[in-house]
């Protein structure tokens with residue numbers, strides 16, 4: 527989804543104002559790397575448009591608002607910010623950065639590890655070997671990942687991470703993620719390779735309360751080429 531010209535001008539103007547004089551890392555909504563309709567029927571176009579254009583955009587707006595008083599954190603990349611949120615002493619500011627900085631990182635990552643089903647590819651030999659070593663088989667991995675996604679009570683995420691060179695499945699509540707040192711437990715820290723949004727806003731329009739069906743369908747649009755690349759970098 528692309529911004530219209532007027533919206534792009536407004537966004538640029540807003541960014542220029544917001545960046546002056548102290549901030550150089552005000553965040554903006556990344557374009558989807560495919561059309562919002564391209565993940566259908568597994569994820570419907572209406573869900574994608576609202577999820578990306580409303581929910582993700584709202585996280586970014588609130589993140590920028592929170593960063594307006596945090597000149598040091600505002601200079602950080604989105605990746606680096608995740609590991610510094612714990613250092614904020616004011617509880618309200620920390621919560622705003624945790625929820626909205628996490629929301630921005632998580633959704634940016636989520637779009638990047640999905641792709642139209644026809645382009646999904648498959649796990650590389652290296653990834654398949656790592657999955658087999660950690661979980662026994664691809665099928666067992668998918669079952670364990672789905673279980674983590676199903677067991678996440680309320681809103682949150684299921685993750686496949688690399689931790690100390692090994693693959694591991696974890697789950698975080700709300701918009702926490704495996705990069706949030708000092709916020710999530712050390713056992714949940716690592717480099718994400720996959721992340722699945724199990725907030726109701728990610729699936730309720732199409733799947734209603736059938737989270738399990740959403741998880742099953744989601745595998746069709748996992749961008750294995752992107753996951754393979756993440757494993758190798």
Ligand SMILES: [Fe+2]
Pocket residue numbers: 577581633723725727728
């Ligand atoms: Fe979401």
